[in-house]
Amino acid sequence: MWNFPLFPDAASSMAGQVDALYFFLVAVSLFFTVLIFAGCGYFAIKFKRVDENFIPAGQKDNMVLEVVWSVIPFFITLVMFAWGAVIFFRVYTPPEGAMEMYAVGKQWMWKTQHPEGHREINELHVPVGRDIKMTMTTEDVIHSFFIPAFRVKKDVVPGKYTTMWFKPTKVGKYHLFCAEYCGNQHSGMIGSVHVMEPADYEAWLAGVNRGETMAQAGERLFTRLGCASCHQEDNKGRCPTLKDIYSKPVPLQNGQRVIADESYLRESILKPQAKIVAGYQNQEMPTFQGQVSEDGLLQIVAYIKTLTKPDAVAAVAAPAAAAPKPATKGGNKK
Amino acid sequence: MSATAIPRVHTPPPPDPPVRPAKHYINATSGLASWLLTVDHKRITILYLISITIFFAIGGFFAMLVRLELITPQGDLMTAETYNRSFSMHGIAMVFFFLIPSIPATLGNFLVPIMCGARDLAFPKINLLSWYCFIVGAVFALATAFMGGVDTGWTFYTPYSSTYANGAVLTAILGAFFAGFSSILTGLNFIVTIHKMRAPGLTWFRMPLFLWAMYATSIIQILGTPVVAITLILVGLERGLGFGFFDPKLGGDPILMQHLFWFYSHPAVYVMILPPLGVMSELTAAFCRRRVYGYHFVALSSVAIAVISFIVWGHHLFTSGQSVYAGMVFSVLTFLVGIPSAIKVFNWMATMFKASISFEAPMIYAFGFIGLFTIGGVTGLFLATLGLDIHMHDTYFVVAHFHYIMVGSAIFSYMGGLHYWWPKITGKLYNDTLGCISAVLIFLGFNATFFPQFILGYMGMPRRYHAYPAEFQFLNICSSLGATLLAVGYVLPAIYFTWSLFKGKDAGPNPFKAKGLEWEIPSPPPTENFTKVPVVNSEPYDYAPGAGH
Ligand code: HEC
Ligand SMILES: [Cu+2]
Ligand SMILES: [Cu+2]
Numbered sequence: 001m002w003n004f005p006l007f008p009d010a011a012s013s014m015a016g017q018v019d020a021l022y023f024f025l026v027a028v029s030l031f032f033t034v035l036i037f038a039g040c041g042y043f044a045i046k047f048k049r050v051d052e053n054f055i056p057a058g059q060k061d062n063m064v065l066e067v068v069w070s071v072i073p074f075f076i077t078l079v080m081f082a083w084g085a086v087i088f089f090r091v092y093t094p095p096e097g098a099m100e101m102y103a104v105g106k107q108w109m110w111k112t113q114h115p116e117g118h119r120e121i122n123e124l125h126v127p128v129g130r131d132i133k134m135t136m137t138t139e140d141v142i143h144s145f146f147i148p149a150f151r152v153k154k155d156v157v158p159g160k161y162t163t164m165w166f167k168p169t170k171v172g173k174y175h176l177f178c179a180e181y182c183g184n185q186h187s188g189m190i191g192s193v194h195v196m197e198p199a200d201y202e203a204w205l206a207g208v209n210r211g212e213t214m215a216q217a218g219e220r221l222f223t224r225l226g227c228a229s230c231h232q233e234d235n236k237g238r239c240p241t242l243k244d245i246y247s248k249p250v251p252l253q254n255g256q257r258v259i260a261d262e263s264y265l266r267e268s269i270l271k272p273q274a275k276i277v278a279g280y281q282n283q284e285m286p287t288f289q290g291q292v293s294e295d296g297l298l299q300i301v302a303y304i305k306t307l308t309k310p311d312a313v314a315a316v317a318a319p320a321a322a323a324p325k326p327a328t329k330g331g332n333k334k
Numbered sequence: 335m336s337a338t339a340i341p342r343v344h345t346p347p348p349p350d351p352p353v354r355p356a357k358h359y360i361n362a363t364s365g366l367a368s369w370l371l372t373v374d375h376k377r378i379t380i381l382y383l384i385s386i387t388i389f390f391a392i393g394g395f396f397a398m399l400v401r402l403e404l405i406t407p408q409g410d411l412m413t414a415e416t417y418n419r420s421f422s423m424h425g426i427a428m429v430f431f432f433l434i435p436s437i438p439a440t441l442g443n444f445l446v447p448i449m450c451g452a453r454d455l456a457f458p459k460i461n462l463l464s465w466y467c468f469i470v471g472a473v474f475a476l477a478t479a480f481m482g483g484v485d486t487g488w489t490f491y492t493p494y495s496s497t498y499a500n501g502a503v504l505t506a507i508l509g510a511f512f513a514g515f516s517s518i519l520t521g522l523n524f525i526v527t528i529h530k531m532r533a534p535g536l537t538w539f540r541m542p543l544f545l546w547a548m549y550a551t552s553i554i555q556i557l558g559t560p561v562v563a564i565t566l567i568l569v570g571l572e573r574g575l576g577f578g579f580f581d582p583k584l585g586g587d588p589i590l591m592q593h594l595f596w597f598y599s600h601p602a603v604y605v606m607i608l609p610p611l612g613v614m615s616e617l618t619a620a621f622c623r624r625r626v627y628g629y630h631f632v633a634l635s636s637v638a639i640a641v642i643s644f645i646v647w648g649h650h651l652f653t654s655g656q657s658v659y660a661g662m663v664f665s666v667l668t669f670l671v672g673i674p675s676a677i678k679v680f681n682w683m684a685t686m687f688k689a690s691i692s693f694e695a696p697m698i699y700a701f702g703f704i705g706l707f708t709i710g711g712v713t714g715l716f717l718a719t720l721g722l723d724i725h726m727h728d729t730y731f732v733v734a735h736f737h738y739i740m741v742g743s744a745i746f747s748y749m750g751g752l753h754y755w756w757p758k759i760t761g762k763l764y765n766d767t768l769g770c771i772s773a774v775l776i777f778l779g780f781n782a783t784f785f786p787q788f789i790l791g792y793m794g795m796p797r798r799y800h801a802y803p804a805e806f807q808f809l810n811i812c813s814s815l816g817a818t819l820l821a822v823g824y825v826l827p828a829i830y831f832t833w834s835l836f837k838g839k840d841a842g843p844n845p846f847k848a849k850g851l852e853w854e855i856p857s858p859p860p861t862e863n864f865t866k867v868p869v870v871n872s873e874p875y876d877y878a879p880g881a882g883h
Contacts, residue, residue: 004806
């Protein structure tokens, strides 16, 4: 206990930016706190009651003063807001061409998977200096994927994918926490993120990785579950091709358009009726709810992603949050 | 500049020596039934005071277990399950059964009619009903504890609470549900009383600021509480009967529950803090002998807070996967709701300027309040800042922040108010020196307990952790030591208040020489409050008549 740091490690490209904003807020807070404490202290001493019968004169309210001390704090908070919003947008907008990693929360462990197929439990090995995008979900309750040294956190929510990204900048071992209370062993749902030199990472991965990549495993599932029987190359209009759909806008039967991100692919498999592709309203796709595990789903999604040529991805890699935008536009027209 | 430069107005020497009326509301009738079936708002105050004090003790006991466990990094004092149940029971007892009713149901119940110049609340029987709702809720809460407790936290997040949690979740939900109804009924009563039963001459802008605060609080109670009540029922239906509202396996949406829950529970923070803000204005005026500076701004800022508080709930969901743009809207609105609070603090300070400040226990509490409220307020700005909240959400920073507001500030003001009106409620004086000592102890203990948690939070220690990495231990020990001091500070008032009931000097009608209708009637007041309906023909707090306009 005698080794107690008072400030967290800063090991990602975001950490410095978050810390700078933090210190700005600390400075503003200190200024106002000192102002108020000193003011109260000074008044308390200076205007202490000495004469029991003394009644202080009344004061006139001053509109200008009221406006001044409302507007100045307001403008200061607007600066905080804008600065915070910029960082927020950056943290939750994965850059193009990021390395893909996957995580599934489960009471009470983190299962992570590399695209090359290697799986880890409560650990995540990543190369330093690379943008890494996490696509995450959970098999049961809500958890939250939190790496304090990277200053990033995102809840993992059952029934959908959430994403976040980071770029480690310092080799080392860092805490991975579950930040959302998830039951009995919530505080045991912790692990480590190992940031390695790229060469070490490659060597480590080559050493541990055996078997197929996520996409290969996904392809195998794709065949085994019978997806392939409908979604064939020459589907003759029976169902839409899955080629080159990832991260592109898909026209829906109701006139809206959605970006085919991971969440959309997932929903198309589990709840095909939720969003029907334009022109296929008469073709039923059966639901696969309950037939595929979360891990399996991620593999299928990884496989479908490989059906899209990389340059095509880059062209439309819109932020996940922007995805609903085109959809609502179409919806409002009606 | 010296105090002598200020024009002075001399009041005549104090009138009659303190006396205690022979007949008052406490001894008007006797027997247990006369208390349990009373419709006198002052007696219901006493019923509530006793009930919530018991829950404060229960909540405090669980807090103690939590702090004891966290002295060491390993989870060694109790199992994870016991720990999780302890912090959940702590939260449920403190939020639903102490903080939400604290000031409205006790000081509010006592003072709203008196400050209006009325003989009782508009619906005395509904007032009694509200206490019984509270008791039904309390019985469920106690039953929960005896059935082994719940481990969902006071937030009951789905699908954990609805599908996965063990423990008496349904019982706990019913407890919170009934407590919620007691709060709705109290709010309803206050709104009608303030609208309809003000004494002749008591216009809206002649009302004491405490009434404004209670009015704003009541609006939140009657508009917000039904939403959380229904949300909890939906959780109960999903858990008990398998209706799919929130669990995606049943076709529901778990985030929807968070939206519904915080739609009430953020405003509920203001149910907990608006009444303390109102009490603060009363304390500042009385112990500065001064009209509250910027009266209109302070009054309307309460209403502004109540209104804006309904549109900021999404700041609890910044990391939940809610759209980035929604996050931005909620962030900017959250900053906005901070402004009226800042206005109040500045106005209290302006009130102190060139005032005649007396250092009695209630005022010491008031100073403590300003300190804690300032720290709680500025740390709220950190959490409203989107880029920072990503890191700080669900860490000890949040725990520290909301304890500074909901516990530090709210309890300081509650205690300040209790010390200020104790002579009115009981007719007895307590030992003022002990009062000042307890205020200082609680202030020091509180900061020692919760300030380290800000640092822990930024370092990344998540909340609700039974065991934690060793590097967090030092600050956790500081926190637990502070909690010990805090406990002493809380026990002290229990002792000297009880002592004052038996041995205290008679207070007389106005021991603090304060202004306000409540100080014009005997202490303790008679059952009917006023023998003659009072007529109000001056501004509130007219210590120096005619000032301010
Ligand atoms: C019985 C034939 C059939 C089977 C089997 C089938 N699908 Fe489909 N799928 C369809 C049809 C028809 C549509 C278009 C209608 C709709 O959107 O629901 C579709 C749509 C989709 C879409 C959305 C495509 C787009 O362009 O937006 C995806 C993704 C998808 N399927 C994946 C799968 C996967 C993965 C499997 C196997 C687990 C599978 N499908 C099995 C018939 C099928
Ligand atoms: Cu967890
Ligand atoms: Cu809130």
